[in-house]
Amino acid sequence: MIDTFDVIVIGGGAIGLATAYNLAGNKAKTLVLERFTFLNELGSSAGVSRQFRIPYPEPYMVEMALKATPLWDALQEETDKPLREFVGTLWFGDPTVHSTEGNIGAAETALQAKKVKFTTLKARDIEERFNFRDLPSTYVGLFQPNGASIDLKATIETLLQASQASPHVTLKEDSRVVGIRQRGKTFEVSTRHGTYTCEKLVLTPGPYIDEVVRLLGFETKLIYWNMSSCYFKKTDPNVTYPTWFVFQNPVHTNGNQFYGFPEVSWDRPGYIRTAPDFVMKPLTEPSQRTSVPNVDELRYTSEWVRRHMRGLDPKPHFATTCFVALSEEQNKELIIDFAPPYVHNHTNIVIYATGWAGKFVPLIGRILSDLTLHGRTDYDISEFRMGDKIFAPL
Incomplete structure (x- = not known):
């Protein structure tokens, strides 16, 4: 019997867990697959502290920081641990x-x-x-x-605990994805421990992004x-x-x-x-x-x-x-986009790739959830829709 979900999130770091947190808020049945263990420091979640800042040379990045602020405040309500020290x-x-x-x-x-x-x-x-x-x-x-200063460890722990407590989220670690097949509008995602199906995919594996997207027939320029x-x-x-x-x-x-x-x-x-x-x-x-x-x-x-x-x-x-x-695109730290059009069912595959996003964790989780469930978001991500420049077919 293959377990079926509405959404499978591949990558259980800060961004993947923030996405699951927002999907759970929309009652979407969600599976998070993490290739290592949760709370590991083998990717861009390494280190305990991150900077939250508003200064950026581009107005759209300043706007991102301002939009993230109330979402940080909302996440703080989930824990007694201070997530930011001003x-x-x-x-x-x-x-x-x-x-x-x-x-x-x-x-x-x-x-x-x-x-x-x-x-x-x-x-x-x-x-x-x-x-x-x-x-x-x-x-x-x-x-x-x-x-x-952001307490990144406490942030990830808060998101992990919220996911563990949610009836809508299933968490599986030591679950490196080794295969992705499509049958019509359904994705079959395989790990060495089992195969799972879903209608929507969110890819948030951090610097291991190519290991996943190559299973879909393309790679990134990183x-x-x-x-x-x-x-x-x-x-x-x-x-x-x-x-x-x-x-x-x-x-x-x-x-x-x-x-x-x-x-x-x-x-x-x-x-x-x-x-x-x-x-x-x-x-x-x-x-x-x-x-x-x-x-x-x-x-x-x-x-x-x-x-x-x-x-x-x-x-x-x-x-x-x-x-x-x-x-490789100069001055483009974050990439948020759908899979390229030559991938079957591409609008049901949402991708976050590249850069440090510690300061935007709750905001990007909200954006990825919006894109997954509705195909759009109210936040302006036009500057991050860079898939046509960094995704290349194999």
Whole structure:
């Protein structure tokens, strides 16, 4: 006897569970298949903290952050654990730099367009207010007070517990998908433990997306990154930081852009996390993923901390990695679309691929649920409908 569902979600990370959470709210009989175990750190859900921020260089991304806010508030009602700690967001650095994160001036314009309040800062203001030091006098910054550190682990646990409690959701881990067949309007999804059928598919396997979509006859154009992350011990207990990002020009192989998180109770209290926003040796396939950071990336990060941050031991006491796939399309972090038209029944296959979406978890879960159940969403996702550019037939 084959179990039948309305929807099968392939990938049980933050986005997959957020989708199941919203599908359950619509009473859709849902199966979530996770290739590893739930709450694993083998994909882009690795690491405990994420940044919630409103500054972006594009108005549509600012709008995404604003739309996500009430959905974060609603998810918070599901748990007593704080999912976000509001510490503010600081963007600073060389105002002429255009990076993968955009440009400071463009972010100011986008915030103004959406009537979001922020403070403009000079280099000395940044040093005096936020404990940075020895910044070039030409650096500028903006501070937006609604930025937060997201407790990603607690977020995923909340979504998992809500799914476990729902009569509409079935969860199966250690369930790598090895086959997808179509019979008319029905999908047959096979794992080594069994076969399940459904009318709708949602694909949210993170950087393992190609392993799944190749079963449907196409693949993606992606770049794989094994991002490093370091924890620096506080030597001054009174030093605090917001979430932050610094814009600087590359120096040879050093991308020279870094971002960081404040001390939080849920992620190594007494330590500040700082990470390089560049990868010196990109990967070509998921099997190359490792938990060991690139030593040169760690060295550059330690040197930046030593030169520019107060109250920290510049030696990283802990180091981790986060494995993520990014689109080859420049400045397109998130891809949300249906399967390409040459795939049979393509409008019943909804795909989330690439990028970091920790700050948008409840919103993307709502969007994917809308697309799955109704074929449309009230949220503007025109900038993320990039399947025609990143999906290619085998």
